Amino acid sequence: MPLYCEYAMATNGGALEREGMTALPDMTELVRKAQRVVLLLAPGDVTLLRVKVPPLSPARLKAALPNLVEDQLMSDPEECVVVADNTRSDTRTVAVVQRTWLELLARTFVTMGARRIVALPAQLCLPYQRDMASAAVAEHGEDIDVAVRLSEHEGIGLSIVADQPESAAFEVMQSLAMMVPNGAVTLYVPQARVRDYQESLNIAPTLNERITLHADNWPRWIGAADKVQVDLMTGLGASTGPKFDWSRWRWPMALAVALLAVNIVGLNVDWMRMKREAEFLRNSMVQTYKSAFPKDTVVIDPLAQVRQKLAAGQRQSGQLAPDDFVALAAQFGEAWTSIGQGPNAIAGLEYRDRSLTVKLKPDAKIPADQLTSALASRHLSATQPNAGVWQIRSGK
Template sequence: MSTLYIRLPSKAVAEAVEHWLALPCPYALASGDAVEREGVASLNELAATVAAAQRVVLLLAAADVTLLRVKTPPLSAAKLKLALPNLVEDQLVTDAGECVLAAGDMLDGLRTVAVAQRGWLDILAKTLAGLGARQLVAVPAQLCLGQQAARATAATMEYGGTDIELTLRLDASQGMGLTLAAETGASGAPGEVLAALAALVPAMPLTLYVGQARVAAYHDVLRTAGGVREINVFADNWSLWIPASGKLAPNLLAGMTIHDGAQAQWRQWRWPAGLAAAVLAVNALGLNLDWWRLKHEASTLRTGMVSTYKATYPKETVILDALAQMQKKVAAAEHNAGRAQPDDFGPLAANFDAALNEQMRTQNMTTAAPIASLEYRERALLVRLKPEVQLSAEQMKPALAARNLSLNLANGAWQIRSVQ
């Protein structure tokens, strides 16, 4: 899975410029722990890389995240999340509701809790989601610095030669950050950084990571200052940050409800969605055209039938259903001419007799006169069989259906009708 790591400027640095999205941000695109590409670019310039990466990890400036050590009761993750504001409110200088709290691991009986301003995190999350980030994680930068036993670790990031982000890690669970305003001049930034580190960790051995171009300047300042304190200066590189960024550092965005990039992903789907909409529009147009064609054909047929009916029966003035009225007229004419209709008594009785005899042969019945009564009423036969004839209506229905007859029960009798 491709992961994009971005070291962000602090809120103070971002607010000091007009367009903070143009600030340089060190980044690395990695697969696992192997770095595929790295460099320094603004968030605007990283838009395509952000959208292509499967996961984006934001390393929040250490100055924007406060790490607290809190004793917590044994609670589930969900209950601990609800209890955190009450557990840390005494250590906060602002309302806990304005902060995002993320619990880390337990160490020496205390739990590390990362605290950051909700408003700033919301801006970052929405900005990255707008750039197309799919899965977004935000971790404190101070907990991503490589840790060394009995040594403090620090790293710097300079913006425009005046603002310096200082990240300091003291041990496995403690770290901090400062935003420094450096003096102008070649040695201004190194002098400010080393003075701040001397105040924060006056006696502890220190490893300092700075930009490749700044290593010599820091060495010069250290040689000039002298002293017996052990300070090692090396070039900053992503192998210091990536291993710890996804293992121990708490995710500050896990406690927020943000847009996860689904809206931004709409831009990637706009052409497929547009194509699908076009296909639906073409299909809808085709269906409408087909409906209009069928409607026109139906209207033509209806007009033709009415014209034929009027020509055949010119005295008829009321025409509600030309086809049904024509069928009735033809049936009446055939009846008047002596032609038997399927629902006349003769055809009904003959077809029923044939079906009954066929079914009795199938059932090996030899009753000579199986019918007890036979009536013709309302163009239907009402048949009652003798008690000794053991034929059910369900047995008779297939034979009757083969002769276009239907069978229904009416007052204990079989009602036989033509279905033609």
């Protein structure tokens, strides 16, 4: 037999959109669409304790809570979920519930597609007024659950089985008067049962003076639930936290993957085309080099080897290469003279690795910009590796 549940759908601002009662399996679509599922746990299933806690970090307090409440529980704390409120006071409200039952609820709603699940004690979801208790009646056939909020941080649950259906309302109020012997009580009952409860109050004047009846409604529960600071689902870890809805992103992700695949294929095709062109150009240069120099059997870098051959041919024919010592020295001498400098400022010349190194005397004052410009006009480049040292290279 399916479990029937009362439910309500509300906006983020708390406005009621839809309410009703349906079988739990039929709520799958509603659960999947909701951003958050809030479970109001029956007050008889949740024990609320006021516990004085030491000043510990949240992680250490969570580990210490079972030991702090062990003496007040009839069951093994390891079989329970124990969660404290998120206030900073020395005395906290601690909620205790059976772990296996809460895990079953969590698995059920996760399977139904819930993104985030919150579990709150129903007795703390009742409106709170100073010096006044509040209670709510939930009837399930012959079984009646009564949630009672005694103070801002305390609440209990009553389970009542009436001897006769006609006397159920009177027995509820009698039990409530025994649990709250002093002070006024606000009692919320189902809309269809307001008349029966009012008639029972009229029979007992003492109860009528203390108990005020109101028809129950979802907006009252929704408004009070937003202020509750004890979420029992936090005791189960991250398994009931927010879940990312991948189903909404399956088409955008498929499109992104398709675009990425197209780009990767395009890049690989372009790379292969350029690689073939590079191989064709290299083979052409190698063939040209071998045609010009058939005696050379080893060709590693045809372009560099052609330059070496041309330079060697120029030397053999008596021509100077642009980076020979004589050519560099002559061009440097012309540039040096053009800026009005004499030989007295030069300490020495050195030729190495096809570059001319000019060492200046310590007291020499050279207009660097003019010298660089004069050298550039003669296709020479100049750098200063150290102070008073110029390195001249051919720019051809």
